[in-house]
Structure formats: C-alpha cells, structure tokens
Amino acid sequence: MKTIALLLTALAVLIALLAVEHRRGTVVRLYDWIRDFWGEPERMADRDGPPAFFNDGPQCLKRLQRQKDLDYVALDGFSNDRGCGARFPVLVQSIAGIDLEGKGLTLSCPMAERLAQWVKKDVKHLVRTHKKAELVQINHMGSYNCRKIAGSSSWSQHSFANAIDVEGLIFKDGERLTINKDWHSQPILQELASTACDRFNVVLSPNYNAAHKDHLHFDLGPRKTCR
Numbered sequence: 301m302k303t304i305a306l307l308l309t310a311l312a313v314l315i316a317l318l319a320v321e322h323r324r325g326t327v328v329r330l331y332d333w334i335r336d337f338w339g340e341p342e343r344m345a346d347r348d349g350p351p352a353f354f355n356d357g358p359q360c361l362k363r364l365q366r367q368k369d370l371d372y373v374a375l376d377g378f379s380n381d382r383g384c385g386a387r388f389p390v391l392v393q394s395i396a397g398i399d400l401e402g403k404g405l406t407l408s409c410p411m412a413e414r415l416a417q418w419v420k421k422d423v424k425h426l427v428r429t430h431k432k433a434e435l436v437q438i439n440h441m442g443s444y445n446c447r448k449i450a451g452s453s454s455w456s457q458h459s460f461a462n463a464i465d466v467e468g469l470i471f472k473d474g475e476r477l478t479i480n481k482d483w484h485s486q487p488i489l490q491e492l493a494s495t496a497c498d499r500f501n502v503v504l505s506p507n508y509n510a511a512h513k514d515h516l517h518f519d520l521g522p523r524k525t526c527r
C-alpha cells in the first residue's frame with residue numbers, strides 16, 4: 301500500500317510540475333530526457349547491419365521541421381541489393397548560414413539532426429572564440445558510400461548515409477583550414493573534434509590512425525568511440 305501511495309504522490313507531483321511548467325520548451329526537454337533515459341534507437345543498432353533507427357523516419361522528420369536555420373530537403377528513400385541505403389534521407393545544404401560544400405550532404409535524418417545541433421551550438425561557439433571572421437563553409441568528403449569498414453567485414457555507417465567526413469573550414473575573410481595541414485597548429489580543429497564526441501557516437505581524427513589524417517569521421521553507429 302505504501303508503495304502505491306508513494307507512486308501516486310510522485311505522479312501527482314509530476315503532473316503538478318507539468319501543469320506549472322507547461323511551456324513547450326519544458327515539454328520538449330522532458331521528452332528528450334525520457335528518450336535519452338530509455339536509450340536512443342541507434343544504441344540498439346545491430347553491429348553489422350543497418351541501424352535500428354532505419355525506421356525512425358517520420359518522427360525524426362518532424363523534429364527536423366522544428367529546427368530553425370536548417371536548409372534541407374527530404375528525399376525519397378533508397379537502397380541497393382547489398383543492403384545499403386537510407387529510408388528517410390535528407391539533403392542538407394546549409395546550417396545557420398554555413399554552406400556545406402558543393403550540393404550539400406545526403407544524410408540519414410538522425411545524422412542531419414545531430415550535425416545541425418553540432419554546427420549551431422558547438423561550431424558557431426568555437427568560431428566566435430577562436431576567429432574574427434565568420435565561418436562560411438564546411439568542406440567535406442561526402443556521406444553515403446556503400447562499403448565495408450577498411451580492413452573489416454562490418455558495414456561502414458557511410459553505407460546508410462549515417463556518417464560524414466569533415467575535411468576543412470572556409471572563413472569569410474578567405475582563411476581556409478584543413479584537417480590535413482592545420483590539425484596540429486590550429487587548436488580550433490582539435491576542439492571541434494572534442495565537442496563532436498558529445499554529439500556523435502563515433503569520432504575518428506588524425507589522432508586515431510593514418511587513414512584519418514586528412515578528415516574527421518563522425519557517425520551514429522552502435523559503437524561509442526572518440527579518438
């Protein structure tokens with residue numbers, strides 16, 4: 301009886317809190333907290349196959365619509381006979397006025413969501429801290445690529461448009477930084493990689509191995525690695 305009374309009291313307190321703090325932001329934060337508490341879908345992904353959030357499309361697209369300053373278009377799902385593809389891909393062209401090189405990036409919806417959060421919060425903040433000029437472009441080596449991880453039999457998250465390779469930055473005053481040339485001399489690059497570790501499941505930098513000497517690899521695969 302005592303347990304039931306305790307649970308009912310907790311429920312009443314929660315409802316009262318929600319009634320007082322009924323602003324939309326609070327509800328969204330609570331929703332995010334519950335989602336994090338139960339584990340995000342990608343953490344349950346099959347190690348070798350398409351991520352479990354392959355099906356987290358409609359909900360993710362709704363969340364994406366709420367993002368401000370995100371220039372993107374939803375694309376039709378695609379797949380091939382090797383099992384690669386994305387069910388709810390989006391083409392992201394710019395984030396908060398910062399262009400993605402070329403025509404943009406075709407990304408799984410959750411990857412687009414995390415990339416937008418990273419650029420709007422971490423990248424913008426670090427650029428303000430380290431540079432006088434605004435950031436105008438992020439250079440990349442693309443996202444979707446149906447292939448296995450080099451030296452492994454596991455599928456790369458690039459096979460599901462669930463990974464990106466960041467190559468460098470271009471600023472309004474013409475300054476250009478590349479991971480290849482400036483990794484050791486420009487602290488902003490190492491700080492960018494470190495903030496990315498809080499946003500993505502896997503971050504691989506030049507510190508990891510020679511294959512990553514010229515780019516930062518981010519993905520939302522099942523492993524958690526920051527190197």
Ligand SMILES: [Zn+2]
Nearest residue numbers: 463464465517
């Ligand atoms: Zn990569």
